[in-house]
Amino acid sequence: MVARLSRRGVLVAGAGAAVLAVGGAVAAREATRPRPGPAPELPDAPPGDERLLRRESAARGRAVDFWTAVPAGHGDGRGLPVCLVLHGASATPRDYARFGLARFLTDAVRRGAPPFVLAGATGGRLSWRPSGADDPQRMVREEVPAWCAERGFDVARVAAWGWSMGGFGSLLLAETFPGWLRAVAAFSPAVRAGDAVFAGAARLRGTPVGLWCGRQDGLLDEVQALARALPEPPVREGYADGRHDFTYWGRVVPDAFALLGAALARP
Numbered sequence: 001m002v003a004r005l006s007r008r009g010v011l012v013a014g015a016g017a018a019v020l021a022v023g024g025a026v027a028a029r030e031a032t033r034p035r036p037g038p039a040p041e042l043p044d045a046p047p048g049d050e051r052l053l054r055r056e057s058a059a060r061g062r063a064v065d066f067w068t069a070v071p072a073g074h075g076d077g078r079g080l081p082v083c084l085v086l087h088g089a090s091a092t093p094r095d096y097a098r099f100g101l102a103r104f105l106t107d108a109v110r111r112g113a114p115p116f117v118l119a120g121a122t123g124g125r126l127s128w129r130p131s132g133a134d135d136p137q138r139m140v141r142e143e144v145p146a147w148c149a150e151r152g153f154d155v156a157r158v159a160a161w162g163w164s165m166g167g168f169g170s171l172l173l174a175e176t177f178p179g180w181l182r183a184v185a186a187f188s189p190a191v192r193a194g195d196a197v198f199a200g201a202a203r204l205r206g207t208p209v210g211l212w213c214g215r216q217d218g219l220l221d222e223v224q225a226l227a228r229a230l231p232e233p234p235v236r237e238g239y240a241d242g243r244h245d246f247t248y249w250g251r252v253v254p255d256a257f258a259l260l261g262a263a264l265a266r267p
Contacts, residue, residue: 099246123139174207183210
C-alpha cells in the first residue's frame with residue numbers, strides 16, 4: 001500500500017517508532033546518544049511526490065519501509081537519478097517526513113540543483129553491514145535500486161547520503177563497490193581510526209566525498225581524521241557549530257544536496 005504523506009502526516013510520521021536491538025559496534029556507540037531530536041528548521045518549500053511503502057527484502061529476510069521523495073514540479077520522478085538515503089541508528093524512513101527531507105529536496109532544486117530523487121529503506125542497527133542472514137548493504141546495493149527502477153527512476157546514476165551510522169554505511173558502500181556511486185555525502189559519520197571505513201579509504205579514490213560535522217559533536221576529531229586519510233581531499237567539507245542531531249544536519253542539507261545534484265546530473 002502506498003502512503004502519501006499529508007501535512008498532518010509530516011507532524012506525526014515519526015511518532016511511535018520502535019527501538020530495535022543494537023547490532024554492530026558503530027550502532028552500539030551511537031545508541032548511547034540521544035535521538036536526532038526535533039525536526040530541523042524546514043525550508044518554505046512543499047514536498048513533491050513523497051511515498052512510504054512496505055516491501056519484502058530478501059536481503060534482510062523481512063518486510064521493510066521503502067521511502068521515496070521527488071521534488072515538487074517533477075511529477076512522479078520518472079527518468080530522474082537517485083540518491084540513496086542511509087539513516088542513523090536512532091531513525092528510520094518513518095522519520096523522514098518529520099525531518100522534512102522532501103521539502104529540503106524541493107528547496108534545493110528551486111535553488112538551482114539539478115533534480116534527483118531520494119530513496120531509502122529500513123536498514124536496522126547493523127551499521128549497514130551483514131550480520132548472519134541479514135544484509136542491509138545488499139538491500140541497498142541490489143533491492144532498493146530495483147524498486148526504484150520499477151518506479152521509472154534512472155538507476156544508472158546513483159549517489160548516497162547518510163548521517164551518523166548511515167554516514168558510515170554510505171562511505172562503506174562506496175568502498176565496497178568502487179565506481180558505482182557518483183558521490184557520497186556523509187553527515188557526522190560514526191567512524192573511528194582503524195575501522196572498516198578507514199581501512200578501505202583508498203578505494204574512495206575517484207568518488208567525490210562530502211563531509212560535514214558539528215564542532216560540538218563527539219565525532220568531530222574522528223571525522224576530521226578521516227578527511228585527512230582520504231586519497232583525495234573532500235570536494236566539500238564543513239565544520240560549523242552544532243551537535244549530533246538534525247538541528248545541525250538540517251543546516252547543511254542544502255550544501256550536500258547541491259553537491260549530490262551536480263554529481264548526478266548527466267554529463
